[in-house]
Structures are given as structure tokens and as C-alpha cells.
Amino acid sequence: MRRYDALVVGAGFGGLGAAIELKRLGYDDILVVDREDDLGGTWHVNRYPGLAVDIASVTYSYSFAPNPYWSHVFARGAELKRYAEHVADTFDLRRHLRFRTSVEGAEWDDTAKHWAVRFTGGETVHARYLLTATGFLSQPKKPDIPGVDDFAGTVVHSAAWDDGVDLTGRRVAVIGTGATAVQLIPKLARAAADLTVYQRTPIWVTPKLDGRIPGSVQRLFARFPATQRAVRAVNSAVLELIMVVGVLNYRRARLANKGAELLALGHLRRQVRDPKTRAALTPNYSFGCKRPTFSNDYYPTFNRPNVHLETTPIDHIAADGIITADGRKTDVDTLVLATGFDLWDANFPAIEVIGREGRDLGAWWRETRFQAYCGVTVPRFPNLISLNSPYSYNGLSYFWTIEAQMKHMNRLFTEMKRRGATTFEVTDAANDAFLARMTDKLQDSVFYVGNCAPARSYYFNHHGEAALLRPTSTRNGLHEAANFPLDSYTYA
């Protein structure tokens, strides 16, 4: 049976970053599999109208692979996909990629000291190291609304956009008002005859300082990369400040958080004429409890005569329309589900992972608590790098998380090799101490001190723990990744 040095699950930016780091460490017998038919992860799968990144591209990219030619401050989706392709070519990753390959599960073989990884269809391969980079927002969520399967018109989920769907002149309904819907709704409104937006929880929206990047600036970035690095540093510092002060230190810095709320409320007041609509679009939870977003064309969409904001809960969906709890029916022929992703049931982990002593990662996380040392490794799971673990994501630019994880891999694998070892496993003591520290740090955050109950935020798991984000600065995350105590692991 084929045995690789390393198997990476997922060819998005996380998986590509892991593969780059493995190659830097000297591993070349690497297989990167993805269930899709091409690389890019989120930026391959998502292609709904209006798709763009909402972290400035200068920051939402690998620091070691800058792109001086971003067309806009916030790159459009297709541009990010091209960037992923460029990275794959630059770092010679293509020969390691295998598409249309779904992983069902993986089991650690403690005698052979490798992972047995099962693909759908029956094939099994072995790998000494298993790296899962399956994303957080990768399992689309279909709403559990009665009758949703009875709808007879066109149904499209934002994460499975049908390029052939023509919205011109249609009576469209969109369910959901998350970051995806904020990008999608202005586009739908322009095409549809009539658009009804079903909102359960309003989202905080601040202005988006977007614009085309002139050719002269692109050339400057290309000629003098230090200029782009400087812009990245400034942008990163601002984002870090928002996160650390307004979100993580909410207990001591409520005023800073209030400032962000006031910015968003002013934006809403300037952009929406009707006071009743404004009131309906105003969130009733603290800024930062769930992912806020940035947009200049979301709010004005609600001034259009063909757009209706519906806040009465949906009772059920019929073949030809949506019926709200007050008995009103809206006729619909196209239903757009911008209902996000299932994090806590379908993910964590996205595949079955069985470690040493038969420990089932998903079951163990649910029976105990969601946990992973530095958001990367888990006791009883030797040679597993679980990149989409609890407390791994720093918030804001995902590339900070990816690069911290690459640093962690580098330190860990370098030490393992230095000792002449081939397996590693995080100790219970290191893992317990990390979990205790994250739990403690969360006590000051907006998640536990702010008013988050009405937010319905996917940052929280079923136990009410905000176990998704690492509640430290990104600087701290990067520093620890490069300096964690080497005896956090056992090596053999």
C-alpha cells in the first residue's frame, strides 16, 4: 500500500501553507487531497455574485508571497483564486495535488507508526504525518425550516452558486443576513424584479474603505516590496488594535467597542432613509459577538422600491412562497440560501479521526471540551496537525493563523528531527495548561462580558463556549508558535 511522508487534507490556503512548510522542512513525498475539482478552498467553492474578501488584500495573503498587483484594496473572489493558483505554481505544489478525493476517515496505527487514511470509494493510503486543513466554513448549512424541501422553484445556496441561474425579473427571497448575504444582496436587488430579505439577526456593518489600486502603486509595490510590507504592517496593526482592545479586552475597554458600534450606527443612519427599516437593521447585541462586516452598498439596497426587509420569523416554506409566523405569504420563484455553514456539528473534525488508544477526536471533543494545544495538536493523536481546531483562528486575517501554524510546524518538526525521532505527541500537561489559559483569557472578552446572547454567533459551541477564536493577539500567537516549550511534546 502506498505510504507517503505526509498527507494534507484540503487544498485551500491552509493546506497549501502546510504543504509549503513541509517542503521547507525537507519532505517531498507529500499528497494533498481535496474533495473539489481544483485548489483554492473557500475561494474555489464560493463564487456568488459580489464575492470579495473583507480583510485588505495586502494583509489577506501570505507575508512570504506578496502580490503587488491586487486590483482593489479588497480583492474580488476570482482574484484570490488566481492568487492561490500562483502560490501553487511558485512553490511547486501542483505535482502533490489530487482532486475529487474525499477523505472519510483516518486511523492511527500505533505499531506501524503511521496514519491509515480512507478515501471515499474504498482506497486507503498510509502517511507518517496527517495534516487536516478542512476549513471552518466548509460545510454549507441548509436551514431547518419546515417545507424547505417542498419549494418547487429554483433554490441556490451561496456556497454552491449556480452560474446558470438568471435572476432577471424574478421574485427572489434570500434567507440570511451574514457577511455573505451582505455582499450578495446588493447584486440580487439589481437583477431581481422583487427581493425579500428574511433577516433573523441583523449584522453590524461598518464602512468599507475600498477602491481600485492605481497601476502606479502596484508598480511601486513591485519595485520596492518594503513599501507594501509597510502598508501591511499598518493595516495589521489597526486590525490587531480592534481585536485586542474592542473584543478581547472588552471588560476594560467597553468604550472602544462602543466606538465601533457608533461608527456602524452612523453608517446605517446615513445610508437608510426609513426609520423603521433602520431600527430593524440595528443589532441588539455587542459589536464583535459575531463576525461584523464592511460594506458600502448593503444598507442603501434597502432604500430600493423592489427590496423588502422581512423580520417576522418564517413559519414554513411552501412550493411557491414563504409563509411567516403571522400567516402572510410572499410569492417567490427563486430562493437564495445565504444560511452559512455548520461548524459545530459537521466540522470539528470534518472527517473521522481515530488516534491512539482508540480515541475518537470528534467524540472526545464533545464528551470533554473542545481543545487543541496552540490550536494545532491533540493528546493521543501522534503525528496529527489539526489546523482547524478550537482556539486556532486569531480572528480577522486567516493568514496570520496559517503562518503561525507554519511556524509551529517548523519548530516541532525541526526538534523531532534533531532528536532523531519520527513521531511526536503533545503532552496532556501542555494541552491542559493551554486550555486553562485560553479559558481564563476569554473571561475578559466581549464573548463573556458583552451582550452576546441575542447574537446567535457561530463563535460559540453548543455548550456556550466561545471555543473557535484564540483569545490572544496575533503577535502573541506568532511569538508562541516560534517559541513554545519543546517539552510540550514527547518524541519517539
Ligand code: NAP
Ligand atoms: P453566517 O454568518 O453564519 O450567516 C448565516 C445567516 O443565515 C445568518 O444571518 C443566520 O441568521 C441565517 N440563518 C441560518 N439559518 C437560518 C434559519 N434556519 N432561519 C433563518 N435564518 C437563518 O454565514 P455567512 O454569511 O455565509 O458568513 C460566514 C462567514 O464567512 C462570515 O462570518 C465570514 O467570516 C466569512 N465570510 C467572509 C467574507 C469575506 O471575507 N469576504 C464574505 C462572506 C463570508 P442568525 O444570525 O439568526 O443565525
